[in-house]
Amino acid sequence: MDKKINISGKILDNSSEEIIEKAIVIPEVPKPADPKDINYWRSFKELYSNPDFIRAKKLEFQPGELERPDVDKMSAFSRRKFLALMTASAAVAAAGCSNYKDRGEIIPYNRKPEEVTLGRPDYYASACDGCAAACGVLIKTREGRPIKVDGNPDHPVNKGKICSIGQASILNLYEPDRIKNPMLNGKDIKWQDADDKIITSLRSAASSGKEIAILTSKVISPSYKKVLDEFIAVYPTAKVYTYDQFNDNAKLSAWQKSYGTRNIPTIKFNEAKIILAVESDFLSTELNKVENVRLFAEGRDVFSEKDFNRLYSVEGAMTQTGMKADYRLRLRTDAMEDFVMSLLSEFITKKKISTFATDTKYGNAVSKYSIDEFAKKYGLDKSVLDHLVSDLEKNQGSSIVVGGESLAESTHIAINLLNDVIGGSKLYSSESIFEEVMPLSSKADIDNLVSDLNAGKIAVMINSDINPVYNFPTDYNFAEAYKKAALKISISELVNETTALSDYTLPGCNFMESWGDYKTRTNIVTLQQPVINPLYNSRQKEAMLLTWTKGNKDGYTYNLYHEYVKSTFEKDVFPSLKASADFNRFWFAALHDGFVVTKDKAKESTPYQGDNFTGSAGKSTASNDFVLLLNKHHSTGDGKYANNAWLQELPHPMSKIVWDNYAAVSVKTAKDLNLAGNSKDMINISNGNFKMEIPVFVQPGIADKMIVVETGQGRTVSGAIGQNVGFNANKLFSNTGVTPYLYYNVKADKSAGSYELVSTQEHHAIDDPVTQDLQFKRKIIREATYNEYKNNEEVLKEEEYVDGVLLEKFPSINQNNQFSTTDVKWAMVIDMNKCMGCNDCTIACMVENNIPVVGKDQVRVNREMHWLRIDRYYSGTPDAPKATFQPMLCQHCDNAPCENVCPVAATTHSPDGINGMAYNRCVGTRYCANNCPYKVRRFNYFNWRDRVADGFFQQQPIDQMFNPEVTVRSRGVMEKCTFCIQRVMDARMVASQEGRMVKGDDVTTACQDACNTSAIAFGDMNNKESEFNRYRTHKLSYTVLDDIKVKPNVTYIATLRNVYEASVHPEGNNPVKKDAETKTINPEGNKEGFKDSIKETHKDYTKEPVK
């Protein structure tokens, strides 16, 4: 070892090269004597002390390193170029990647629009165009996306409420099936090309004198009417036809014949004491339902000083109005006119009421009728008729008779007279009067249209947002006639039977993408403004017509109709208001409010004109054949909304059947037809030459020898949801009826077919002794008569006394009050007197809480997901059933039985009394659902969004529709009503920002907002001073299933039936009870009494509380 290297590798001693060579051959690694003296070497050359290495080591830089590089010798490939190419290729690679998760542009606001705060909703006032009522709405948008539609609280007609079609309209906007581009024979084309060709055709038609037909639904918009007028001015051969399959035309023309004007006043139902509905469903399906139910419910308010109104319903079908009636008479619809005439006879001839009695014209006309004979002939309950007559007589000036839209004009004329006789005309509102911007085309007009089409006289036919091939009476054979038009244009949001036969199919805008103004009342103009840009390449129908009127294919601009509505408003509305503000300010204020109240006055109506009152009803045929009544579908209307899955899955208020329509018949009729009842039977119905096979549903309460069918289903061309659902009952819809909806001499027999109807509620026989009236025996539904309640406010508590001790005082075993809090504790009250069973709340809940649709096959196996359902209970006999509706939702029990059984604590109680669900934690044992006495918990048996109609709810742009505040639940998770916890949390946040505690009235739930009659109240039960608490602790309030002591936080106000009762309640103000309330019992000290009381209690349960 002759070299020394220190620890840093520095060679201390340099030896000869020879040694190194040798060493390379035989590497001899020196072992340091001292462990610290380690030989760190980097290469053999260093290890063996190569002189080159030693030399190099002395130099800090290698030779040449310090010289400047020679540019010419370097590669031409520059660093810049290299980086540029690298970047470009990376970009190409990234762009070419098909799996790039591009979910559309997500761009933060560079400049935040005014009034938009991320995470906070904005509300815009607009108008719903779901039906001819044009309710004012408030559209909730989040980050520019509409997510919920509610009524505009300031709107004078609907006062913050809308119906289920309005609630569900949000789905129509995001419908994946919407037409996305203008199409010519099914192929996408450009707007300009379409406009160009259409304008050419229109011009040539106008010049050659050939007719241009525009078919549209009822025109309720002044601007739209102007557009049509201008169109006609440019193309003089154009004619406008308006058509609605379901309308109140008979009523309007009857009014004109009676009073000389078509401007019908609204009825002040809130001031009515006695209401008689003649085949009228004014509380549910008829126009102006939203206002009607609100006013009607004012007369059913337990807090009101006023007495309850009394509703009589005479009907052949089974409607919600009939179910809410205190007295319901079952009568075939063909006998309605006789019925009204008999009443007239009673008042005019017999009782000589009103000045009409002195006019012999009327006396002669009605004298042949008699109420007694009528009752005998139709087997009506005479005592009920007596009550009715005496009620109407006694309450002259505060009684009203309402005729249904399906009745004939002559019947309405008679009803008008009856109202004048009994002073019902005093309840006609003088302020709120319906006005028609443009009346519907008469039958003769439509006849002409069809014959012109058949004669080939029509060069261009424009269907503006209407589906005549489906909705026109069958005898027109419209599909064939339509094909004869030279150019067929259909404007529609969705494909339908008419677009399928059209040359041009032009995508219309949803109402949330449109401008508009609507005038349904004399003094109210409701404005419509878009809340989102058109999702697709669509234009609103008015703008299309305007473009064609301009005659310039490039005439369309985005603001075309916006400016038009604004200028109409400026010219027609603004001057009459004599406002001090300038127009622009006024316009924005009007848009903000959503409506303006003008000073327009309706045309004065003349006194009743007897000339048209012929008194010759003659329509009633007591023949042995069937009477057929066609109604519009309870949820999808005339079929326009058949593609709305929410509406399809909305249970029928009476039968609870979903995704279908059927022929409803009475129990006796079913027997006559040899039907087994509630099975899969079908019948053949033949209405003259028109026949169809349809499933039967045995509906208690329908008049014998009557068939009630809802149309609006059986669409053959629709989106993925609505196609081939149910049966097309328009096959029976023809011009052969007494009215478009009523047909006599209809034949029916059992057919060989079978078909399964599915419903959300099990049907069991009404008169089965085991299940009969369980709702009363189990104290699910509690009822009293209005008189009983007036005599003794404690009428409900009466049955709760056992041996003079209030049942509530019995201690419940082994229960704690761990959820009692002195802070806010949320609770709900539902007034069953005001609940009309309409399901509007159900839809609102679905929209608010992203509740999935499950489809017909899954409802069949009881897997519907509605968090809030309306339970319908029958009592009485199948012929004269009484029904009660009960909204049922999570009761948020204090001692919630679901909570203690969840193994993973996924459902727990919040300190403010809400029974919550932690979806993330839920493993889906379904134990909670089993243990729920109210069965309100819903389980995601499948990934419903993927399952319904091949993933309909997973398609774009439906994902934009969901409420971002509410989690979309995955498969295998339990869900249920949360009292709209997202709204509660929102209110908490606002309160905490304002530095205060949250208050009971800070929060409204979605169902509460939607309830047309404000039957639902939500608030803080610990705020003893609040209005809400007054409601909650009302003498008529009760909780469902008290006995099991789960302590629900939803209370119900018992139904009061305002039946005719002169007598005073015999046990009124029983003094024993007053003492009893203060008496408490000690179970230890008074065991004997306790036991006996318990027995007594059970004896009481078996008693029916209401006789």
Place this chain on the structure above:
Amino acid sequence: MSFDSTYTKELPLVESRSSFKELDDVIIGPTERKPSKKFLAAITISSTALLIGVVCVCFTLYYGIGMWGNNNPVGWGFDIVNFVFWIGIGHAGTLISAILFLFRQKWRTAIARFAEAMTIFAVMTAGIFPVLHTGRPWLAGYLIPYPNQNALWVNFTSPLLWDVFAVSTYLTISAVFWGIGLVPDIALMRDRTKSGIKKTIYKVLSLGWKNSNRNWQHYERAYLILAGISAPLVLSVHTIVSFDFAVSVIPGWHTTIFPPYFVAGAVFSGFGMVSTVLIFLRKIFDMEHIITINHIEKMNKILLATGSIVGYAYAMEFFIAWYSGNQFESFVFLNRAFGPYWWAYWIMVSCNVGFPQLFWFKKVRRSIAITLPLVILVNVGMWFERFVIIVTSLHRDFLPASWGMYTPTWVDGGILLGSFGMFFTLLLLFAKTFPSVSVAEIKAVTTGAQPSHNHLNNNAH
């Protein structure tokens, strides 16, 4: 042959005087031979059933619980019916091996091993259902209390959680008990086998068993202790399973009679299944002299006793429904017997209470031809008992508006079939792998095995 007429002569537990060698051959023989055609046919059938079950489970996991018939009022269907049914089947084994052992019922030796194996396989089969029945089985781990950063804890008030503990404890203890009991026999197999691989495996499993006095002393002590631990578990498991129902508020479930009623029912169904299987086993493996007709008769007596307890419970439920005056309760029981599921109720009553009454007759008890259909009916009846309790209580509870019917789907049927497939496949594999009867114990109860003062009498045979 002479014997003291003041004593009833105890029947020999093993008929025919087989030598120990013969017993070894009869019992261990099947594990050493190639599988017979009978065996292959049996396992083909059972594994096919298992495979069908596996396919159905895959459908369930892929699409969701919606593949089953469960719905809104009836949240539990075949899933929990099968779970309770199989847990019940799992009761006979431990009862026979532990409780009868503690009571010194020597006749148990012939059937204990097999019954214990059945217990383990039945509990394993049962254990699949609680996991499978959850909507999101991949999160079933949430049911186990483990510390986590979210400070989430399980809900100790839920009977479903108690189930998790009860069933897993039961499975563990039963498996250990069974494993310990196997040690001397595995040692024997180790000594008999000539195959090297087998020998190695048996060596490991026999835990170094040398048949020494010391080994035996420890073994007996361990066995006794484990028997002591197992005995209360027999009672606790089904008691806790019954809490799943008894703790709820649903009429028809909320019943204090459930714990004893469920335990009796479990023993009843367990013995039913043991009988069913043993009747085939003794025939197939020629063990009719070891598992004798006397064993069958004794088990039939137990069936009669437990069946009558179950019958009493059925009657008492009706009595209480009437006596309590609770209208919900009365409705549920009327609905059970006369509602839409009346057929299920009457299948249950006739199979569980009606037919077993035939066991009052000695001839019936000792007739294989009658016993076999009866014990199969007991299995059917007990399956329907769980169906009746679960489905009929749920389908019409408090609110008439939320009533609904339950209809099982083909997937439900497939999984039920698969559960039988799994149980019998495991059982067949067991019978082929390990001695179905405890050789060591059976030797101890054969005639002549015991030291006897009456040498003459023994010789007289």
